[in-house]
Amino acid sequence: MYTVRPFGIRRNEKIACYVTVRGDKARQLLESGLKVKEYELLRRNFSDTGCFGFGIQEHIDLVS
Template sequence: KEPTACVVTLRGERARTFLNRALQAVNNRVSKSSFDERGNFSFGIKEHIDLPGTKYSPELGIIGMDVSVVLERPGYRVKRRRRAKSKVGTEHLLSPDEAISFIREEFNVEIT
């Protein structure tokens, strides 16, 4: 078999739904060391069939995946837009503690 790789960007409600399913696959636990200095975090899923509602397919086999989550406050677009780019102030950046409290409240995740 050939290695399979794919990168997908989800936003809005689809991202929230997938993140709920992905967190259920890891028993709603994320390590504190998974968070970086900007409040983003990542975690791994060993087998894709751990995702709720996913069935085993013999053609595909068993694959794992890494889930990376980027959290931003409204207003980050000024950093990426094509015209009149500007810096995002340090007070506006997310800290790891703010990201952890958001994930705990919104997704009922245990931070270990």
């Protein structure tokens, strides 16, 4: 790991990413992510508007 200066990201710094994915890739990504979470999410992972999110602690390749 190293510092990514153009983005201002330092070594071992936590980051968050937001993406929009549609179609088959979205299904693959969701399946892979939920598998990592052992198919369990907390109520707080869901918003009142129907959106949801969850974190993954380690670096993994979710969709190739």
